[in-house]
Amino acid sequence: MKRSGSADLPLHYGQVPLWLAQRMAKLGLAITESILMEYGKAEVIRRLSNPFWFQSLGAVMGMDWHSSGITTSVMGALKKAINPLSKELGIYICGGKGKFSRETPNELLRIADQIGLNGTELVRASKLSAKVDNTAIQDGFQLYLHSFILSNDGDWAVVQQGMSNESSTARRYHWHSENLKSFVDEPHTGICGINQGQILNLTSSHANITRQTMMEITEESPVKMISEIQRLVMPKHHDLKSKDVDLKRLGSILWLAQDKQPADFEELLLLEGMGPRTLQSLALVSEIIYGTPSRFSDPARYSFAHGGKDGHPFPVPVNVYDETISVLQNAVEKAKIGNTDKQQAIKSLHQIARNAEANFVPNMDFDKVIAKERAESWKYGGRTIFGKEKPPKNDQLRLF
Numbered sequence: 001m002k003r004s005g006s007a008d009l010p011l012h013y014g015q016v017p018l019w020l021a022q023r024m025a026k027l028g029l030a031i032t033e034s035i036l037m038e039y040g041k042a043e044v045i046r047r048l049s050n051p052f053w054f055q056s057l058g059a060v061m062g063m064d065w066h067s068s069g070i071t072t073s074v075m076g077a078l079k080k081a082i083n084p085l086s087k088e089l090g091i092y093i094c095g096g097k098g099k100f101s102r103e104t105p106n107e108l109l110r111i112a113d114q115i116g117l118n119g120t121e122l123v124r125a126s127k128l129s130a131k132v133d134n135t136a137i138q139d140g141f142q143l144y145l146h147s148f149i150l151s152n153d154g155d156w157a158v159v160q161q162g163m164s165n166e167s168s169t170a171r172r173y174h175w176h177s178e179n180l181k182s183f184v185d186e187p188h189t190g191i192c193g194i195n196q197g198q199i200l201n202l203t204s205s206h207a208n209i210t211r212q213t214m215m216e217i218t219e220e221s222p223v224k225m226i227s228e229i230q231r232l233v234m235p236k237h238h239d240l241k242s243k244d245v246d247l248k249r250l251g252s253i254l255w256l257a258q259d260k261q262p263a264d265f266e267e268l269l270l271l272e273g274m275g276p277r278t279l280q281s282l283a284l285v286s287e288i289i290y291g292t293p294s295r296f297s298d299p300a301r302y303s304f305a306h307g308g309k310d311g312h313p314f315p316v317p318v319n320v321y322d323e324t325i326s327v328l329q330n331a332v333e334k335a336k337i338g339n340t341d342k343q344q345a346i347k348s349l350h351q352i353a354r355n356a357e358a359n360f361v362p363n364m365d366f367d368k369v370i371a372k373e374r375a376e377s378w379k380y381g382g383r384t385i386f387g388k389e390k391p392p393k394n395d396q397l398r399l400f
Helices: 018-039 041-048 051-060 069-089 098-115 119-136 205-218 247-258 266-271 276-290 299-306 318-336 341-359 366-375 393-399
Strands: 002-010 091-097 142-151 156-164 169-176 230-233 382-384
Touching: 002 051, 018 041, 018 051, 018 069, 018 276, 018 318, 018 341, 041 051, 041 091, 041 142, 041 156, 041 169, 051 069, 051 169, 051 230, 051 276, 051 299, 069 091, 069 142, 069 156, 091 098, 098 119, 098 142, 119 142, 119 156, 119 169, 247 276, 247 299, 247 341, 266 341, 276 299, 276 318, 276 341, 299 318, 318 341
Parallel strands: 002 230
Antiparallel strands: 002 169, 091 142, 142 156, 156 169
């Protein structure tokens, strides 16, 4: 079995406001459908098993760029949007937070019966992934969320999260069925993250004798560790700093949006009329869909698409968010009937920005970029959990 990564996140509480949750579901569905059309179901499963891509997805959807709440909100939004269309898409999402996690076995058995998969094996995979992270690895994190993502081809991923009250952090674990032969013969990877001191890790190679003794009792062979997993450790500070993003990559996105208009590129003629702010968001969404794994090493960068609900790095630009959803949905619907022009135009956005990086020298004042976004937030329907953004007093006077 392969655990493809883990992420350590500051522990955040609170609810996702309805106005954002509804948009997250729509954008999440449009992104999923775009990936399905371009790469297929296996790629959707593979990406969800990648902690860096998952964090980037949460950021581009308007969640706080580094908070533990990304896990619950992203999986909740995807489940709400995808499951009603599961038969058409071939993707199913089971489980969730708290009591919903305990429903995972029943959901898996029901789905497996409908699509002709081995439900017993899927339930076993679900339970074992939880047991390993909660029991075999005793690192101070108690699982409270377990999501199982399944395709009708039998590929699956697990995204689960544990909480440590002692360190006020959450740890997210990602699993992937790729190359799985059995839980006995196929080794899984280890856990990395912030050092928690001495922990009980029965999956460690140093626990070989202990494992052998235990496994002899159950007549099982020991599982061995083969490599270090991908690790994502997010900082405790809530405000976004220049060190949290790749300024060269971010700069090329801002260059594309602010200094180059779609008319300058033959590939982008279908996006004529779109404002530079929406172009900025759509370029980052384009990378979420079409970017390679190496592009997601700085998940915080994707918060420059739609900000964050707590106002970091800036309030969610609701009008821009809605236009991004509309453009993406329109491209998906047209692609379904064979008209892929707009889809190709969106795809080219990320490629143009990437090509620009080769000779791009970032000269931006990072703090001024954020200050500008905040100052102009009211123009784009800026909104946070604290309310709607209002124009400066001088601008308010000009409105009347």
